[in-house]
Amino acid sequence: MSMENMPTNPPPLSPPPTVPRWASWLARLALMGALLAGGTWICWYWLAHRPVSQRKRPERRATLVEVSQVAPVTRRVVVRAMGTVVPAREIQLAAQVGGRVVDVNAALTPGGRFQAGQRILQIDPGDYQLAVRQRSCDLVCAQSEQTVEAGRQSVARREYELLGQDVSESDKELLLRRPQLAMAGAAVEEAEAALEQAKLNLERTVVTAPFNAIVQSRGVDVGSHVNPGAALASMVGTDEYWVRVSVPAHQLRWIELAGADGQGGSPVRVSWESGWGLGVSRRGVAQRLMTNLETAGRMAQVLVAVRDPLELALAPDRRHPLVLDSYVRVEIEGREVEGVVVVPRTALRDGGKVWVMAGGSKLDIRDVTIAWSGAEEVYASKGLVAGEKLIVSDLGAPVQGMVIRTAAAGAAPVNALAGGADPPPEAGTPVGPDGPEAGSGDRP
Numbered sequence: 508m509s510m511e512n513m514p515t516n517p518p519p520l521s522p523p524p525t526v527p528r529w530a531s532w533l534a535r536l537a538l539m540g541a542l543l544a545g546g547t548w549i550c551w552y553w554l555a556h557r558p559v560s561q562r563k564r565p566e567r568r569a570t571l572v573e574v575s576q577v578a579p580v581t582r583r584v585v586v587r588a589m590g591t592v593v594p595a596r597e598i599q600l601a602a603q604v605g606g607r608v609v610d611v612n613a614a615l616t617p618g619g620r621f622q623a624g625q626r627i628l629q630i631d632p633g634d635y636q637l638a639v640r641q642r643s644c645d646l647v648c649a650q651s652e653q654t655v656e657a658g659r660q661s662v663a664r665r666e667y668e669l670l671g672q673d674v675s676e677s678d679k680e681l682l683l684r685r686p687q688l689a690m691a692g693a694a695v696e697e698a699e700a701a702l703e704q705a706k707l708n709l710e711r712t713v714v715t716a717p718f719n720a721i722v723q724s725r726g727v728d729v730g731s732h733v734n735p736g737a738a739l740a741s742m743v744g745t746d747e748y749w750v751r752v753s754v755p756a757h758q759l760r761w762i763e764l765a766g767a768d769g770q771g772g773s774p775v776r777v778s779w780e781s782g783w784g785l786g787v788s789r790r791g792v793a794q795r796l797m798t799n800l801e802t803a804g805r806m807a808q809v810l811v812a813v814r815d816p817l818e819l820a821l822a823p824d825r826r827h828p829l830v831l832d833s834y835v836r837v838e839i840e841g842r843e844v845e846g847v848v849v850v851p852r853t854a855l856r857d858g859g860k861v862w863v864m865a866g867g868s869k870l871d872i873r874d875v876t877i878a879w880s881g882a883e884e885v886y887a888s889k890g891l892v893a894g895e896k897l898i899v900s901d902l903g904a905p906v907q908g909m910v911i912r913t914a915a916a917g918a919a920p921v922n923a924l925a926g927g928a929d930p931p932p933e934a935g936t937p938v939g940p941d942g943p944e945a946g947s948g949d950r951p
Contacts, residue, residue: 596744761841
């Protein structure tokens, strides 16, 4: 066909058929009814065909515990406490005579040590040397006067014998010059005492250490003028230190104190970790019990004696010296206690109870008598029998008679350990919110 023969305008399209409005609403209502009917049927089916399972008692396992065999033993009580190092001998060295200090030992400094009798300082002896010479002359004069008076008495006795007269006893004493001779003798003794005093004062110009000591403080130097009684230095004895230990009063009965002669007493181990490090200790002896309680904690105070606290007999690189006022740890080895059971502190419940595995599988909560209580363990004297099993592990909710087991017994059910079985529940009982725990069922 040629372009000329083609029609110029296309024919008009026919309009689409119109659907009545009531037919559209009817289709929608039919669809909604079908959905509602399907949902209702599904709900009815699930409600009518609920899963049903057999009622079954849950299988419980016995609680696993750790136990320790009970065996009575004899143990020595060890009282652990803290203490403060104090001097056993401490003095304020004072001058006995006055004068100017002319010489001081180089060791008279804080920390300096002196042996007993070693010279510490020298007070000017000039005046005291002159006093000795003066008293020596006085003694010679008194002795001469006594000799002259003795000669006079001899002459008077001869004269009395030549006279041959009887006189009273009092007159005879005067005639024979006995009072004068006694006065001469007393004058000699006085001169001798004065000379001894002068010599003693001269000796006191040299100040010596009264015992083995270490200097705490120094109060004089060369050129100082001191009077009798003036403080020269503060010194502490080095032969022995004390450790003042605070212990609870109820633990005193375990500690043995030394006798009046210093012998005996509980051995004590003293450690000072901050100064000596770990594993280093010194030996001491429980010496005395102080008469008063500690003010703050109302605890008893025991004095522990430590000999040679500075360890001067050892080489300097091997010494572990005690330092005054240091806070140290002590372990006092007290008396022995027989037939007790050692219970770890963690196994003691409610202050005086323990857990025992009775009958091989039952928990027995039992009271025990505590003979001694320490920081890490206690000694039980009554309540436990040899061969029993003490529970040393924790239980969440302990109940008297509950079934327990050890690792050696395996994970057997409670019923097997108890020797019985629970009766099975009725079959077909549905699991409800008030029923026991149930297994899962299969859904259709």
